[in-house]
Amino acid sequence: MKQIFALLSGLIFGLGLIVSGMANPAKVLNFLDVFGTWDPSLAFVMGGAIAVTAPGFALLFRNRQTPLFDNTFRVPTRNDLEPKLLTGAAIFGIGWGLGGFCPGPALTALPVAATGTLIFVPFMLAGMWAARHTPNISPNANKGAA
16 A cells, blocks of 8 residues: 555656646756746745645644554654765755756656756766765764774
8 A cells, every 4th residue: 555655646746747847957947047047937836835745744743643654754853964965965956957857857757758868867876876875974974983
């Protein structure tokens, strides 16, 4: 049952990306081009997503102790900023700005071979692999080690 709901959630998310225009890199790049051909429509997509999600999370956490298909809610607990996180965020932002894609829309646009996806997606996957296999470079990584 858990996998069926994961599949349905992914399909709904992908449909939302397509309908909103996030799978079109030209639309994303126009959103990022504030001083040129700026297209503010994706800000409304973001605002709509926040308007739906925020009350949903508030109701969920107030009314349930555990999720329906797991033992615990998996909510981030860390609040520190480390070099690895900041470096990853910078690389993500640069890639998004250059390619016009972030991971979800890139995978959504892949089946239709949208411009650039056949180059972007393999490099994105290589970056994900490298991130998993890069040693922790945090200055706190060796604290407590004798």
